[in-house]
Each structure stands twice: as structure tokens, then as C-alpha cells.
């Protein structure tokens with residue numbers, strides 16, 4: 001279950017609900033989530049811990065009179081159809097688990113394209129929850145006239161509640177999407193304070209941040225079976241008033257082959273250094289702390305096929 005430190009009473013003018021973002025890999029789900037949650041840097045709440053392995057982002061649009069809408073976003077790992085090993089089974093279960101109890105599903109595809117992998121994701125969505133079709137990467141569609149027949153066909157073949165051609169990289173589109181989502185969320189009080197961004201622990205944020213830098217800085221070369229494990233996460237209070245607390249983090253990047261290890265380390269250690277610097281800088285902003293980040297790279301051949309080990313790395 002998602003965290004619901006719930007005050008289920010209805011508050012006039014307030015809406016709140018869960019929104020899942022689903023779609024096959026690389027359609028722009030994370031980009032969309034980040035854009036929807038916004039760039040506002042905020043403290044992370046320690047009060048609620050979800051047991052499911054997924055990222056939750058929170059966006060609150062508050063009016064001057066205290067009314068407004070709180071969107072609690074659920075991101076899901078890319079739905080993997082190519083290889084059916086233990087890691088993929090775990091990811092698929094997460095997709096299923098995340099969409100069963102939400103108020104609204106954003107199903108992301110690339111505008112103008114609907115492949116068997118997209119159809120597979122749709123087939124997992126089940127009934128009863130409204131689904132918006134997000135036709136993302138509209139900026140890549142050079143002949144807009146081609147999109148109309150595609151949209152018509154999508155409307156004919158599926159019972160989507162709304163259709164939204166857009167670009168996750170366009171702020172106006174993102175705003176329109178938030179407005180479109182509002183009416184699907186029930187009238188009830190917010191679950192979180194207006195300024196909260198996520199309910200995941202800082203330890204989880206640390207592993208996600210290192211992971212994000214790892215994949216961004218190695219491009220397409222590194223297989224998705226590589227993962228990040230946080231070995232140590234220790235906090236020290238500020239020494240003096242006005243100073244920030246200190247967070248010491250040790251992270252291990254686990255890869256499958258020696259070649260991948262070399263790729264992560266880079267020429268004379270350049271790449272791992274850059275991954276570490278960028279992750280540390282981002283974490284310092286996110287956590288409002290001074291961060292020491294120590295990183296290791298280990299080769300664990302075949303770990304993606306080993307159920308127990310997949311679990312021990314934090315996937316359910």
C-alpha cells in the first residue's frame with residue numbers, strides 16, 4: 001500500500017490522489033515525472049516508508065486561499081519484455097503492483113508510435129482506473145498532420161479517458177497536463193505538507209541519484225542489469241550553529257563483467273570521478289547537507305539471474 005498518513009476527511013476545494021506513470025522503456029517516464037514534480041528542492045520526509053520499490057514524487061498546486069490539488073506520482077521501472085530473467089520478473093511485478101491502487105494512470109508512448117511492447121503494457125493495466133494516453137516527444141514529430149490519423153486510430157482501439165500529445169520537455173505542456181489530471185483526483189485533504197517532494201528515504205534517494213548519474217554518464221553502453229547498493233549511510237549533526245549536517249555515504253556499483261567495470265571507471269578513473277562529483281553535488285542540494293560520497297565498482301557475474309541476490313539488492 002502507498003503511504004497514507006491519511007486524514008480521509010473531505011476538505012472543500014482540496015483534491016489529492018495517486019497517479020501512476022507507466023510505459024515501455026525510454027518513452028520519457030522519468031523526464032515526465034521530474035517535470036511534473038518540478039525543480040523545487042525540498043527536504044524529504046522521514047515519516048512514511050513504502051514497502052514497494054518505486055519512486056514517489058509529490059506536487060502540490062496550492063491557491064492563495066489554501067485550496068488546490070496534491071498529485072502523488074508513482075514512477076515505475078521500464079517494462080522489460082526482452083529478457084525474462086529474475087530481475088525482469090521483479091520489475092514486472094512492480095509495474096503490476098503500482099497500478100492497482102491508483103486514481104489515475106498516465107500511459108506514456110512516443111507520439112505516432114504504438115508497438116507490441118506498448119500493447120503489452122496496456123494489457124497489464126486492468127479495468128476501472130482512468131488512463132490518459134500521453135503521446136510524448138511531440139517535438140520529434142516533424143509532420144504534425146501525420147499525427148491526426150494515428151490519434152484517431154488510438155481513440156478507436158482503446159478506451160483512454162483523455163489524449164494528450166505533448167513534450168515532457170515543454171513547461172507549458174507539463175502545466176496543461178497537471179490541469180488535465182486534476183479532475184480525476186478525488187476531493188479530499190492532502191496527505192503531505194505542500195512543500196514535500198518525495199516520501200522515499202534519503203538512503204534511497206542516494207542510490208537513485210548515483211544510478212541516474214551512472215547511466216547518464218555511460219550512455220547506452222552499460223546494460224540495465226548494473227545496479228547501485230548503498231553500503232553505508234551515516235549522519236553527523238552540525239558541529240556548530242549555522243553549519244550543515246554531514247552525511248557519509250558509501251555506494252557500490254555492481255556490474256556483470258570486467259568490461260563494464262572498466263567502462264564505469266573510465267580512462268584514469270575520469271568517469272567514476274565525474275559520476276561521484278555530480279551525484280554528491282545533487283545530493284547536497286536534495287538533502288541540504290554536506291555529503292561525503294565514497295564509491296566502489298564490483299563485478300558480480302550473473303547476478304541478474306539470481307532471485308535471492310536480486311532481492312538482497314532491494315528489488316522485491
Ligand SMILES: Nc1nc2c(ncn2[C@@H]2O[C@H](COP(=O)(O)OP(=O)(O)OP(=O)(O)O)[C@@H](O)[C@H]2O)c(=O)[nH]1
Nearest residue numbers: 024025026027028029030031077078137167168169
Ligand atoms: N525529444 C524529446 N526527448 C524526450 C522527451 N521526453 C524524454 N525524452 C528523452 O527520452 C529519453 C528517455 O527518457 P527517460 O525519461 O529516461 O525515459 P523512461 O521512460 O523513464 O525510460 P526507462 O527508465 O528506460 O523506462 C531521454 O534521452 C530523454 O531526454 C521529449 O518530450 N522530447
